[in-house]
Amino acid sequence: MIFTPTPLTGSYVIGLEPFTDERGWFARFYCEKEFERLGHTGNWVQMNHSTTYAKGSLRGMHYQLPPYREIKMVRCIAGAVYDVIIDIREGSATFLQWFGTELSAANKNMLYIPEGFAHGFQCLTDNCELIYHHTEFYTPNAEGGIRFDDPMVNIQWPLPAGVLSARDGAHPYLTDDFKGI
Numbered sequence: 310m311i312f313t314p315t316p317l318t319g320s321y322v323i324g325l326e327p328f329t330d331e332r333g334w335f336a337r338f339y340c341e342k343e344f345e346r347l348g349h350t351g352n353w354v355q356m357n358h359s360t361t362y363a364k365g366s367l368r369g370m371h372y373q374l375p376p377y378r379e380i381k382m383v384r385c386i387a388g389a390v391y392d393v394i395i396d397i398r399e400g401s402a403t404f405l406q407w408f409g410t411e412l413s414a415a416n417k418n419m420l421y422i423p424e425g426f427a428h429g430f431q432c433l434t435d436n437c438e439l440i441y442h443h444t445e446f447y448t449p450n451a452e453g454g455i456r457f458d459d460p461m462v463n464i465q466w467p468l469p470a471g472v473l474s475a476r477d478g479a480h481p482y483l484t485d486d487f488k489g490i
């Protein structure tokens with residue numbers, strides 16, 4: 310695996326190194342020893358899989374409140390998405406800065422997202438499938454959300470916004486009172 314730091318400290322784009330032969334390919338996407346070198350100490354306690362049908366659809370921007378902050382690792386196994394994180398670590402030098410990268414079945418890249426980030430994505434194709442690894446259990450009462458179009462963050466999405474859940478459409482806009490998590 311190739312770990313490329315993003316401008317937001319602690320997050321990485323992870324490239325796989327597939328072994329290819331006449332049958333197809335084989336690639337490792339998690340190895341405790343390699344991840345320890347990143348400083349990763351958490352255990353993956355939950356893994357999720359989602360399909361999003363329509364190009365342009367958006368999911369996000371989601372996080373869990375303390376004490377349920379979590380590390381996430383995201384991978385796209387069908388189609389392509391523009392995957393985005395926002396740094397909401399209290400006191401961070403890059404507070405409210407965002408980073409986006411394309412994850413696709415074709416490029417096989419993953420995004421490693423430390424605690425203290427909000428996460429979301431937009432589908433660049435129809436029928437996008439994502440696999441998530443989480444270090445914390447899903448805790449509905451601890452869910453936090455930031456609107457995908459929050460002007461204080463100003464994410465540059467590649468496509469006009471398509472399908473959005475009712476919950477994601479109802480996230481409040483940030484105010485100066487928001488100090489992060």
Ligand SMILES: Cc1cn([C@H]2C[C@H](O)[C@@H](COP(=O)(O)OP(=O)(O)O[C@H]3O[C@@H](C)C(=O)[C@@H](O)[C@H]3O)O2)c(=O)[nH]c1=O
Binds near residue numbers: 357359428429
């Ligand atoms: C996230 C999650 C949802 N659910 C349930 C709640 C709800 O009834 C249904 C759909 O949930 P949501 O609408 O929140 O799903 P979704 O909007 O796809 O939520 C996901 O968005 C992306 C951007 C992330 O980063 C993920 O961690 C997760 O928050 O599934 C679980 O049972 N376990 C889970 O871990």
